[in-house]
Amino acid sequence: MRILNLAGRRLAASIPTLFLILIxxxxxxxxxxxxxxxxxxxxxxxxxxxxxxxxRQFYGLDLSIPMQLGHYLWRLVRFDLGFSSIYGKxxxxxxxxxxxxxxLLMTASLSFAFFAGLVLGVVAARxxxxxPDTLISTLGLIFYATPSFWFGLMAIVVFSVYLxxxxxxxxxxxxxxxxxxxxTLDIAAHxxxxxxTLGLIFxxxxxxxxxxxMLEVLNxxxxxxxxxxxxxxxxxxxxxxxxxxxxxxxTLIGLQAGTMLGGSVVVESVFSLPGLGRLAYESVVxxxxxxxxxxxxxxxxxxxxxNFLVDLLYARLDPRISAGA
Amino acid sequence: xxxxxRYFRSPAAIVGLxxxxxxxxxxxxxxxxxxxxxxxxxxxxxxxxxxxxRFLLGxxxxxxxxxxxxxxxxxxxxxxxxxxxxxxxxIGVLIGAFAGYFGGWVDTVLMRITEAFQTLPNFVLLLVxxxxxxxxxxxxTIAVGIVSWPAPxxxxxxxxxxxxxxxxxxxxxxxxxxxxxxxxxxxxxNALPPVIVYASVVMAVAILLESAxxxxxxxxxxxxxxxxxxxxxxxxxxVQWYVAAIPGIAILITVLAVSLVGQGLNDALNPRLKGR
Numbered sequence: 001m002r003i004l005n006l007a008g009r010r011l012a013a014s015i016p017t018l019f020l021i022l023i024x025x026x027x028x029x030x031x032x033x034x035x036x037x038x039x040x041x042x043x044x045x046x047x048x049x050x051x052x053x054x055x056r057q058f059y060g061l062d063l064s065i066p067m068q069l070g071h072y073l074w075r076l077v078r079f080d081l082g083f084s085s086i087y088g089k090x091x092x093x094x095x096x097x098x099x100x101x102x103x104l105l106m107t108a109s110l111s112f113a114f115f116a117g118l119v120l121g122v123v124a125a126r127x128x129x130x131x132p133d134t135l136i137s138t139l140g141l142i143f144y145a146t147p148s149f150w151f152g153l154m155a156i157v158v159f160s161v162y163l164x165x166x167x168x169x170x171x172x173x174x175x176x177x178x179x180x181x182x183x184t185l186d187i188a189a190h191x192x193x194x195x196x197t198l199g200l201i202f203x204x205x206x207x208x209x210x211x212x213x214m215l216e217v218l219n220x221x222x223x224x225x226x227x228x229x230x231x232x233x234x235x236x237x238x239x240x241x242x243x244x245x246x247x248x249x250x251t252l253i254g255l256q257a258g259t260m261l262g263g264s265v266v267v268e269s270v271f272s273l274p275g276l277g278r279l280a281y282e283s284v285v286x287x288x289x290x291x292x293x294x295x296x297x298x299x300x301x302x303x304x305x306x307n308f309l310v311d312l313l314y315a316r317l318d319p320r321i322s323a324g325a
Numbered sequence: 326x327x328x329x330x331r332y333f334r335s336p337a338a339i340v341g342l343x344x345x346x347x348x349x350x351x352x353x354x355x356x357x358x359x360x361x362x363x364x365x366x367x368x369x370x371x372x373x374x375x376x377x378x379r380f381l382l383g384x385x386x387x388x389x390x391x392x393x394x395x396x397x398x399x400x401x402x403x404x405x406x407x408x409x410x411x412x413x414x415x416i417g418v419l420i421g422a423f424a425g426y427f428g429g430w431v432d433t434v435l436m437r438i439t440e441a442f443q444t445l446p447n448f449v450l451l452l453v454x455x456x457x458x459x460x461x462x463x464x465x466t467i468a469v470g471i472v473s474w475p476a477p478x479x480x481x482x483x484x485x486x487x488x489x490x491x492x493x494x495x496x497x498x499x500x501x502x503x504x505x506x507x508x509x510x511x512x513x514x515n516a517l518p519p520v521i522v523y524a525s526v527v528m529a530v531a532i533l534l535e536s537a538x539x540x541x542x543x544x545x546x547x548x549x550x551x552x553x554x555x556x557x558x559x560x561x562x563x564v565q566w567y568v569a570a571i572p573g574i575a576i577l578i579t580v581l582a583v584s585l586v587g588q589g590l591n592d593a594l595n596p597r598l599k600g601r
Contacts, residue, residue: 021445024441028454144580145578146577147536147537147555149537153558161562258445258447269541284456284543289456303444303445
């Protein structure tokens, strides 16, 4: 109960942040050349000034900026993100359609980065300053410096064009219209390369943090006690060290949630995945600012949600938190 | 002197420095080795690397010299990365210093704003900025700087929090020094070294951000940016994959060099933290 209370308070504290973001973005959009109506008129192939005036009145664009902001925020509270003239649907439903692939991609690459980073970090810390450590740390540095979109392109060349093991893009094969297990496997095959691509840079960060926190925990007194009791190394690492070394890793998930969402814009564009990131890109290209603003809103909500989950997880891993607060 | 000696004791730091000097050399010599516009047509399109001595790294889809674009791209990467880093550090130091020094409601307000920036995915914010202000070299550089300041701000704030009540600051206060004098003259010089070291991380990320933007064709199309070239190479990826491969390696080496130098500086300045 205490944990929920603590996390709930954290959640409430993020509401002002959310409002600040929305007001900032709204004001920013006032600087944008043209508005929704201009975009719609261009879409329709031009129109006369009278129609434009009517449309502006309909969308409330003739009001003063504070009034528009008030309207906008009031609509957001009711989850009404406006209408996308490009997609001809409410923004909320466009975003909802595009959300599942992105969530799937983020979950897959986060799990990959987290577990691979954990294993590599432990291996590196166990053989500190010997060749496995040097090799893993060097790989980590290179992964960190690799632009994800470039890695994605090279992965397509190797695994799709030359080896033909995996599909080069898309979310599933539309032609097959498969169901059940076949469809799941099909989607999974399409997700392998994007998840690896998006996860690469996080893998580099996770393995570095894991290595550092393992080294720190390995030197603590209780580890020496466990060894003195005669426990074998594997048990010492798994039962005593890992749980404590995991804390910084979990913190990092929350900190990296936003970066990962940003990275999915690029990765989804490389692999033409119909997700939120690709939607963000499309709405920039097509100047659909209504949709773009909606995506900003949903991304902020997602980051806050991930941090909330991390808080809960953190309290489970570290009993001192729920006891102390 | 000791710092310098400690820096050169690490092989990784030396490799990083050599790579960085190589890239700076490329940027300086670009106009001299390839005096022509790197975006001008030079020969037949899609010549493979090492097959024609006139175009060592081959040509791209429209027959432009890839080697020339790589050399001139070094300028763009260092220019955008460097300028964006300066902008991010300036904003970050300013906000972090005020928040840490004054505390109270100033701190609360400034940290709320920082938090808001950190809650937004910075690439998404970058897209919004480019959508609104356009994508010339200047606007892209400023936009990359604007999305990168929160981390240096937090770092500066932490330094100020630990320094603001030290004896030398209190001594200054009893001497009647004004807040601004204390911030700029007394605390900042002591708070700056870790922030400067952190600048290498900001620069590495800034170069990656710009190249991703250029790859999506949302950066300035009129400059020889490595990201632009990768975006172009994507159209002929299936057969002529070298067009995208070569500039990617250039980005990788640059980011690697900047990171290694930063890490080397960090280890040299904080010897106790080495091995972490």
